[in-house]
Amino acid sequence: MAEIHDAYDTILILDFGSQYSHLITRRCRELNVYAELMPCTQKISQLTWKPKGIILSGSPYSVYDDDAPHVDPDVFTFGVPVLGICYGLQEMASYFGGKVGGSTHREYGHADVEVIKLGNEFQLANKLLDGLGEQFQVWMSHGDQISTAPNGFHVVGKTRTAPFAAIAHESKPFFGIQFHPEVTHTPKGKDIIGRFVLNICECDASWTMESFISKEISRIRELVGETAQVIGAVSGGVDSSVAAKLMHEAIGDRFHAILVDNGVLRMNEAARVKKTLCEDLGVNLQVVDASELFLSRLAGVEDPEQKRKIIGNTFINVFEEEAGRIESRVEEQGRGKIEFLLQGTLYPDVIESISFKGPSATIKTHHNVGGLLKDMKLKLIEPLRELFKDEVRALGRLLSIPSHLVGRHPFPGPGLAIRILGPVSREQVQILQKADNIYIEEIRAAGLYDQIAQAFAVLLPVKAVGVMGDKRTYEQVIALRAVQSEDFMTADWFAFPPAVLRKISSRITNEVAGVNRVTYDISSKPPGTIEWL
Numbered sequence: 001m002a003e004i005h006d007a008y009d010t011i012l013i014l015d016f017g018s019q020y021s022h023l024i025t026r027r028c029r030e031l032n033v034y035a036e037l038m039p040c041t042q043k044i045s046q047l048t049w050k051p052k053g054i055i056l057s058g059s060p061y062s063v064y065d066d067d068a069p070h071v072d073p074d075v076f077t078f079g080v081p082v083l084g085i086c087y088g089l090q091e092m093a094s095y096f097g098g099k100v101g102g103s104t105h106r107e108y109g110h111a112d113v114e115v116i117k118l119g120n121e122f123q124l125a126n127k128l129l130d131g132l133g134e135q136f137q138v139w140m141s142h143g144d145q146i147s148t149a150p151n152g153f154h155v156v157g158k159t160r161t162a163p164f165a166a167i168a169h170e171s172k173p174f175f176g177i178q179f180h181p182e183v184t185h186t187p188k189g190k191d192i193i194g195r196f197v198l199n200i201c202e203c204d205a206s207w208t209m210e211s212f213i214s215k216e217i218s219r220i221r222e223l224v225g226e227t228a229q230v231i232g233a234v235s236g237g238v239d240s241s242v243a244a245k246l247m248h249e250a251i252g253d254r255f256h257a258i259l260v261d262n263g264v265l266r267m268n269e270a271a272r273v274k275k276t277l278c279e280d281l282g283v284n285l286q287v288v289d290a291s292e293l294f295l296s297r298l299a300g301v302e303d304p305e306q307k308r309k310i311i312g313n314t315f316i317n318v319f320e321e322e323a324g325r326i327e328s329r330v331e332e333q334g335r336g337k338i339e340f341l342l343q344g345t346l347y348p349d350v351i352e353s354i355s356f357k358g359p360s361a362t363i364k365t366h367h368n369v370g371g372l373l374k375d376m377k378l379k380l381i382e383p384l385r386e387l388f389k390d391e392v393r394a395l396g397r398l399l400s401i402p403s404h405l406v407g408r409h410p411f412p413g414p415g416l417a418i419r420i421l422g423p424v425s426r427e428q429v430q431i432l433q434k435a436d437n438i439y440i441e442e443i444r445a446a447g448l449y450d451q452i453a454q455a456f457a458v459l460l461p462v463k464a465v466g467v468m469g470d471k472r473t474y475e476q477v478i479a480l481r482a483v484q485s486e487d488f489m490t491a492d493w494f495a496f497p498p499a500v501l502r503k504i505s506s507r508i509t510n511e512v513a514g515v516n517r518v519t520y521d522i523s524s525k526p527p528g529t530i531e532w533l
């Protein structure tokens with residue numbers, strides 16, 4: 001089966017554990033060149049495809065550490081250009097006989113690189129920083145430095161404290177830079193990556209969502225064949241909706257989508273998703289109302305991890321049962337067997353699981369359908385597996401998915417259960433649904449929805465005293481949360497105009513029975529997380 005790297009010129013990024021490795025992938029793709037990240041332990045001889053070039057990432061290690069990860073030497077005999085970034089540069093330098101050591105000049109932050117243009121006989125070496133001016137600003141983050149040049153390399157850029165800020169081999173397409181071109185703090189970073197992937201590796205800049213759609217649709221058709229059926233869980237969120245629409249384009253009603261109403265969805269969510277997916281997008285969607293089952297299992301449970309587990313497990317039970325029902329119906333109709341399960345896995349999930357360092361500490365168990373249906377022997381289809389969220393949104397727009405859906409804030413699988421801080425009950429769900437609905441309505445009315453990465457209301461399990469119509473009230477508290485975030489790994493609270501908050505607060509306390517007080521959460525992540533549980 002053809003894969004994306006077979007269809008497009010591809011840059012291979014070997015990850016040595018830098019925080020910025022995935023950004024290198026992003027920058028290449030923004031240049032319309034497809035790029036894939038693999039752990040640095042990947043053996044070049046075991047690659048089943050041929051990259052047009054290789055980039056070695058940064059790393060928290062020092063090349064001289066005992067347990068430092070090292071580059072597979074085959075990288076340098078594979079016959080493609082290689083660019084080392086920071087640790088990647090240091091690895092390349094020490095492989096070619098240069099010296100790398102701890103420096104007294106640790107550099108974090110901005111630096112100015114002075115370009116050193118070599119003579120005309122070094123045309124290739126000059127290509128990396130060609131046309132960028134005599135000097136440009138970069139962002140540095142390193143404690144180690146090259147002290148002796150590697151054999152056959154020349155300096156093509158230096159800073160006040162880093163004499164080997166950029167080096168290039170005299171005759172081979174090997175380059176190294178001490179700074180980080182992948183971060184936005186290096187203003188010409190994308191141009192430099194462009195010099196490498198476009199001018200040096202000569203990649204064809206053909207990676208666009210338009211071309212991805214048609215290639216992916218034919219790939220799915222070939223994979224699924226003429227008769228097989230596919231099932232998939234959809235939530236009405238961006239990822240599963242885009243994946244579902246793509247499936248529908250590829251195989252029509254041989255794709256069976258299932259939405260589980262777990263009783264902790266937003267107000268009218270199940271009906272709204274059904275309308276959009278079935279009526280607007282033509283997807284064959286079954287809504288299963290399992291709210292009784294979920295709420296009965298959640299009754300009295302306060303512990304957040306416990307809530308997540310109950311929802312995750314119940315979800316699997318309900319999904320399997322429904323899948324079985326669809327299977328017997330399909331068999332009755334004499335149609336092909338259900339052979340595949342669609343999942344909306346995105347590239348950040350994949351990246352997380354390929355890290356060569358192993359998983360990081362668990363802060364909370366994100367409910368993921370990933371572990372679903374282990375013994376059902378269904379084969380996985382993950383059409384978004386190579387895409388970042390904004391690529392998925394672009395894909396959604398091209399597939400004519402309505403913009404209110406494509407631009408939606410993410411919504412967690414365990415839903416309102418992790419936004420009700422005490423025990424979950426239908427009454428508590430209804431209070432939160434109403435407050436959340438008013439909050440989002442007002443955010444949209446103020447034209448702020450797209451400036452916010454995620455906004456939601458939280459129902460606190462405490463009561464406060466208030467006064468309404470001259471009478472004492474003793475009711476619950478709603479906390480509002482709104483954050484700005486690039487990747488949801490870090491986040492900052494959103495600064496609302498006071499008038500918007502005033503209107504939201506007044507509407508919630510007036511319209512939602514059981515709530516007499518509204519607060520606004522001004523915690524960033526870290527130290528907070530985005531959700532409260």
Ligand SMILES: Nc1ncnc2c1ncn2[C@@H]1O[C@H](COP(=O)(O)OP(=O)(O)OP(=O)(O)O)[C@@H](O)[C@H]1O
Nearest residue numbers: 233234235237238239240259260344369410411413
């Ligand atoms: N209520 C639900 N019914 C069916 N499937 C669900 C439900 N909630 C979550 N899922 C499944 O879990 C997956 C992971 O959820 P996740 O929230 O990460 O993605 P999403 O909902 O598709 O998109 P978004 O990140 O925009 O919310 C979904 O893609 C979907 O397959």
Ligand SMILES: O=c1[nH]c(=O)c2[nH+]cn([C@@H]3O[C@H](COP(=O)(O)O)[C@@H](O)[C@H]3O)c2[nH]1
Nearest residue numbers: 365366367410411412413414488529530531
């Ligand atoms: O699909 C999901 N299942 C979950 O269990 C889950 N928990 C948190 N989130 C979402 O992840 C992002 C980061 O959230 P935290 O800062 O709270 O960890 C935010 O966007 C959260 O909404 C979830 N998404």
Ligand SMILES: NC(=O)CC[C@H](N)C(=O)O
Nearest residue numbers: 058059086087142143144
């Ligand atoms: N960002 C990096 O790749 C750092 C590499 C190495 N740990 C140094 O401090 O120089």
Ligand SMILES: [Mg+2]
Nearest residue numbers: 235237411412
């Ligand atoms: Mg979701």
